[in-house]
Amino acid sequence: MNKTIIVSNRLPLQITINDNNLAITPSVGGLATGMKSVHEGGESLWIGWSGLTEEDLDNDLVEKVNNAIAREDCAAVSLTQKDLDNFYYGFSNNTLWPMFHYFMEYTAFEGEYWESYKEVNRKFADTVLQHTDDGDTIWVHDYQLLLLPGLIKKERPNTSIGFFLHIPFPSYEVFRTLPWREELLNGMLGADLLGFHTYDYERHFLSSVRRILRLDTHFNEISYQGRTLRVDSFPMGIDYDKFRNAAIAHNKQTPEQKSDLQKRLDAHLQSAPDAKMILSIDRLDYTKGIPNRLRAFEYFLDNYPQFKEKVRFILLAVPSRSNVPQYQLLKKETDELVGRINGKFATVNWTPIWYFYRSMPFENLIDLYTSCEVALITPVRDGMNLVAKEYIATRTDKDGVLVLSEMAGAAKEMNEALLINPNNFEQVAGTLKKALEMPEEEQKERNIFLQQRLERYSVEKWAGEFMKALKATKTLHHVIVSK
Numbered sequence: 001m002n003k004t005i006i007v008s009n010r011l012p013l014q015i016t017i018n019d020n021n022l023a024i025t026p027s028v029g030g031l032a033t034g035m036k037s038v039h040e041g042g043e044s045l046w047i048g049w050s051g052l053t054e055e056d057l058d059n060d061l062v063e064k065v066n067n068a069i070a071r072e073d074c075a076a077v078s079l080t081q082k083d084l085d086n087f088y089y090g091f092s093n094n095t096l097w098p099m100f101h102y103f104m105e106y107t108a109f110e111g112e113y114w115e116s117y118k119e120v121n122r123k124f125a126d127t128v129l130q131h132t133d134d135g136d137t138i139w140v141h142d143y144q145l146l147l148l149p150g151l152i153k154k155e156r157p158n159t160s161i162g163f164f165l166h167i168p169f170p171s172y173e174v175f176r177t178l179p180w181r182e183e184l185l186n187g188m189l190g191a192d193l194l195g196f197h198t199y200d201y202e203r204h205f206l207s208s209v210r211r212i213l214r215l216d217t218h219f220n221e222i223s224y225q226g227r228t229l230r231v232d233s234f235p236m237g238i239d240y241d242k243f244r245n246a247a248i249a250h251n252k253q254t255p256e257q258k259s260d261l262q263k264r265l266d267a268h269l270q271s272a273p274d275a276k277m278i279l280s281i282d283r284l285d286y287t288k289g290i291p292n293r294l295r296a297f298e299y300f301l302d303n304y305p306q307f308k309e310k311v312r313f314i315l316l317a318v319p320s321r322s323n324v325p326q327y328q329l330l331k332k333e334t335d336e337l338v339g340r341i342n343g344k345f346a347t348v349n350w351t352p353i354w355y356f357y358r359s360m361p362f363e364n365l366i367d368l369y370t371s372c373e374v375a376l377i378t379p380v381r382d383g384m385n386l387v388a389k390e391y392i393a394t395r396t397d398k399d400g401v402l403v404l405s406e407m408a409g410a411a412k413e414m415n416e417a418l419l420i421n422p423n424n425f426e427q428v429a430g431t432l433k434k435a436l437e438m439p440e441e442e443q444k445e446r447n448i449f450l451q452q453r454l455e456r457y458s459v460e461k462w463a464g465e466f467m468k469a470l471k472a473t474k475t476l477h478h479v480i481v482s483k
């Protein structure tokens with residue numbers, strides 16, 4: 001029986017080791033949920049790195065870990081600390097991540113990183129090949145594994161390979177600056193179907209293929225080494241029911257069932273019943289536009305002083321890649337801005353920004369989504385942005401206003417949100433005012449459409465559509481071969 005194999009940099013599980021005792025917790029992120037429907041459709045396997053390096057594990061533990069991982073229908077790719085430094089922190093997050101988000105000044109062109117990227121993609125390929133037979137379907141995820149489709153196709157031409165990029169694909173003018181541009185494109189073209197969040201990313205990719213590899217493209221098809229491959233956009237959705245049901249359950253909580261955070265939010269509401277809460281949630285990443293957002297908030301308070309003591313901005317930043325220098329600088333800048341703005345405007349009764357620098361459990365995310373009247377999501381670049389979608393899904397009474405950056409892939413499907421250019425402080429501040437003053441009827445009119453779309457195009461649907469399109473490319477090959 002043919003299998004479906006999913007490959008991503010990280011396996012969807014967390015492993016903790018305490019005195020030689022292993023605990024595995026499956027992660028509940030969006031991708032894992034979407035893949036569940038693919039996983040459940042028959043025999044399937046998820047391949048990726050376990051989160052533990054070779055240095056973390058002695059021989060005894062390796063076997064234990066691998067057996068435990070196998071029981072979760074997963075297989076681990078073994079990586080060393082050096083791989084992690086050069087492949088993950090290096091080429092993936094110091095070269096591709098900044099470049100694909102148009103942060104050229106942060107992009108490192110290091111031969112050593114590139115060598116490691118090739119080696120680690122080879123390690124992934126070896127693990128995939130060990131588990132793959134002719135006729136299997138393989139779905140590779142994201143920018144850490146751009147070379148993998150090519151490596152697999154070369155040795156298993158009779159497999160069906162899909163690739164999905166979760167971040168933007170940059171314009172040709174940016175991508176062309178990369179010394180290893182041909183190799184990366186050739187690696188990606190090992191896939192039979194290439195998926196992107198938006199049509200623009202797809203268009204940028206096709207343009208690079210035409211201009212760098214000089215290949216012919218016909219609409220969204222590319223003829224490459226005797227195959228016809230297809231490129232398409234598949235905007236990723238969320239587990240709508242999970243967020244919606246959690247919000248419904250949350251709204252029925254008795255006072256005793258409420259979390260400490262919710263109790264604090266309620267206390268705030270009681271002390272200032274006409275005050276509103278503004279929310280932003282993101283990983284602390286320079287692509288998410290956090291300093292811009294804070295400056296726009298400062299501009300807002302300076303220019304619309306009637307909102308002093310009437311708004312509270314809850315800024316939740318999740319620690320991320322904190323050993324990369326740019327992220328350390330961003331942390332410092334964010335801390336300083338929050339301190340300065342709070343220092344400038346705070347009164348005895350009021351602190352304008354509540355800043356949390358930590359990860360929060362799911363139930364607290366729901367507390368925040370359901371309690372805040374406005375979500376202010378202002379990335380300077382973002383492949384999609386699922387937080388925007390999660391916020392709307394939890395608004396069970398259909399109230400709440402989403403202020404969303406045009407630079408997020410999500411903006412393409414969320415036209416009823418208030419769209420802003422994150423670099424235009426005046427516009428962001430003016431839009432924030434509009435959001436805070438928007439009549440409830442208008443909020444509902446906008447959210448009805450947004451919710452309907454999110455419900456229809458859930459993450460399960462997204463995964464299903466991708467798999468369907470991948471199957472269709474297989475048929476395309478048969479037609480061409482049999483002509």
Ligand code: ADQ
Pocket residue numbers: 030166167236281282283316317318358359360361362365382383384385386387388390
């Ligand atoms: P990310 O850059 O991580 O993802 P995003 O799409 O917003 O960004 O997803 C973040 C996820 O983490 C959300 O599901 C959110 O609920 C969760 N999360 C955020 N803050 C949290 C917190 N404090 N505690 C716990 N969980 C938290 C990348 C790309 C995006 C793209 C996704 C999916 O950069 O553009 O949308 O992949 O393709």
